[in-house]
Amino acid sequence: MxxxxxxxxxxxxxxxxxxxxxxxxxxxxxxxxxxxxxxxxxxxxxxxxxxxxxxxxxxxxxxxxxxxxxxxxxxxxxxxxxxxxxxxxxxxxxxxxxxxxxxxxxxxxxxxxxxxxxxxxxxxxxxxxxxxxxxxxxxxxxxxxxxxxxxxxxxxxxxxxxxxxxxxAQVDALSAVSGSGPAYAFYLAEAMAAAGVELGLDPELSKLLARETVAGAGLMLAEPGADPTALRIAVTSPNGTTERGIATFDEQGLSGIIAAGARAAAERAAEITKQLG
Missing domain, CATH: 3.40.50.720 (NAD(P)-binding Rossmann-like Domain)
Known part of the structure; x- marks a missing residue:
């Protein structure tokens, strides 16, 4: 029907x-x-x-x-x-x-x-x-x-x-992860492109590399059964370049920064709901 x-x-x-x-x-x-x-x-x-x-x-x-x-x-x-x-x-x-x-x-x-x-x-x-x-x-x-x-x-x-x-009751939390999440990924691509320029790459080339890398990683995450931790470990060779980069992110508290941003997004969603009320 x-x-x-x-x-x-x-x-x-x-x-x-x-x-x-x-x-x-x-x-x-x-x-x-x-x-x-x-x-x-x-x-x-x-x-x-x-x-x-x-x-x-x-x-x-x-x-x-x-x-x-x-x-x-x-x-x-x-x-x-x-x-x-x-x-x-x-x-x-x-x-x-x-x-x-x-x-x-x-x-x-x-x-x-x-x-x-x-x-x-x-x-x-x-x-x-x-x-x-x-x-x-x-x-x-x-x-x-x-x-x-x-x-x-x-x-x-x-x-x-x-x-x-x-x-x-969980909608604001979900919004902070998946609702705002695409912007976080775009922000990461922006930051990666800027880092490439700082290292001497042409700005357009650096933007291309960042864009296609983030998009390609997303496709890998979309594969059935994909696990982000396992995928990260597979790319992170012991004592290699990626391991050094990830260690620096950890030292700088990147995961905590992301958590704080998501928390702020969830709090703002609750504020907007009250304002609309």
């Missing part, structure tokens, strides 16, 4: 999920997306043949229109606007419509307060590699979410990467 899925707000993340679903066999006719601009709606309809894309500048009630009759509604606007969007569509939802949020820092309590009593809600936390089908997505069920609905959400997000189920 097909399910009608409404993507309310279709930026890069929701479009990645939408595209992954179609690639996985979902009928485009079962998908509706809302955006602000008519040009963006036309772009989506052309790129994903068969979906319905509705622009707010042409249809002011586009979100309500899309949510009406939907089995699953995925809220894909910025965190500051997520609760308002939930309130906007409340009257269009059936009691068993599953509402899923991809917004960072918006709690299940905040979502449930903005929706009709008893509405099933799921909070997710995807990361940016989802755009390439290599993301990590967490799912956390709300008060009235059934096991079947949670599985339905898992099936949807499996289209863009690895799905993990966690209690909401």
């Amino acid at each position: 097909s399910n009608r899925i409404a993507f309310l707000g279709c930026g890069s993340m929701n479009e990645a999920i939408l595209g992954g679903l179609i690639a996985g066999g979902t009928d485009p006719a079962d998908i509706v997306a809302t955006v602000r601009r008519a040009g963006r709606a036309a772009e989506l309809a052309e790129r994903h043949t068969g979906i319905t894309a509705i622009a707010g500048e042409e249809e002011p009630e586009n979100n309500v229109q899309a949510a009406t009759g939907a089995d699953v509604v995925i809220l894909g606007v910025k965190p500051v606007g997520t609760a308002a969007l939930a309130r906007e569509i409340s009257g269009a939802l059936s009691p068993d419509t599953l509402v899923v949020s991809v917004a960072a820092a918006v709690s299940l309590e905040q979502l449930e307060a903005a929706l009709p009593a008893g509405q099933p809600v799921i909070r997710t936390m995807p990361n940016t590699p989802a755009r390439l089908g290599r993301g990590v997505v967490s799912v956390s069920g709300g008060t009235h979410c059934s096991a079947e609905q949670l599985q339905q959400a898992k099936d949807i997000f499996a289209a863009v990467g690895t799905v993990v189920e966690i209690p909401e």
Whole structure:
């Protein structure tokens, strides 16, 4: 049996999920997306043949229109606007419509307060590699979410990467690792490129070496059963150059620095949730 899925707000993340679903066999006719601009709606309809894309500048009630009759509604606007969007569509939802949020820092309590009593809600936390089908997505069920609905959400997000189920209390910690994590990897590549320049390499060459090395190491980590510790040890010959580099990282407290950064990211996520409350 097909399910009608409404993507309310279709930026890069929701479009990645939408595209992954179609690639996985979902009928485009079962998908509706809302955006602000008519040009963006036309772009989506052309790129994903068969979906319905509705622009707010042409249809002011586009979100309500899309949510009406939907089995699953995925809220894909910025965190500051997520609760308002939930309130906007409340009257269009059936009691068993599953509402899923991809917004960072918006709690299940905040979502449930903005929706009709008893509405099933799921909070997710995807990361940016989802755009390439290599993301990590967490799912956390709300008060009235059934096991079947949670599985339905898992099936949807499996289209863009690895799905993990966690209690909401762990979302900030997960966000600090996988949500912010891609930026940490990019930061590492930046630092490696700068180190190469300091050692005398041409800046463009150094950037290329850093980029391809980090990307290649990521592919090795993506292999089935890969373990980062085992991979590091395999590259670290006793008394060799890599061992000396790793020892220096340890002396400088790099692992502690990373832990402190992740802790700060998690604390900031909690702060934003309170501000949105």
